[in-house]
Amino acid sequence: MANAGVQLDEKRLVMLDDVCECEGRLVDDLDVEKGLVSENKPTKCSKCGCKDIQGVEVMGTYEGTLFWECEECDSAILRFEENKTEEYLQLAKGLWTNPSDWGYVPRSEFN
Numbered sequence: 001m002a003n004a005g006v007q008l009d010e011k012r013l014v015m016l017d018d019v020c021e022c023e024g025r026l027v028d029d030l031d032v033e034k035g036l037v038s039e040n041k042p043t044k045c046s047k048c049g050c051k052d053i054q055g056v057e058v059m060g061t062y063e064g065t066l067f068w069e070c071e072e073c074d075s076a077i078l079r080f081e082e083n084k085t086e087e088y089l090q091l092a093k094g095l096w097t098n099p100s101d102w103g104y105v106p107r108s109e110f111n
């Protein structure tokens, strides 16, 4: 059982700095399996084969599971392409660097 973040059914809600150093390319801070994207919850971890996979939502990014994480070895499996995941993570970074601008940028205005 994970001890960080809020437990929501099969999803864990975390803050950006729980998963990233907030420097450079954020998606690179995730321990992701390169080239592997799984829109639906993977049945098992591609690294250790463990079946305890949990969705992870990062506050201020995508509303819902942003990526999957193995409970056993903490390796992450992307739900969106790397570039898309990076865009979402950058949204949360904006919240951190500009706390006065707290709020969501409408997706249509986000480039």
Ligand SMILES: [Zn+2]
Residues within 6 Å of the ligand: 045, 046, 047, 048, 049, 050, 070, 071, 072, 073, 074, 075
């Ligand atoms: Zn694993």
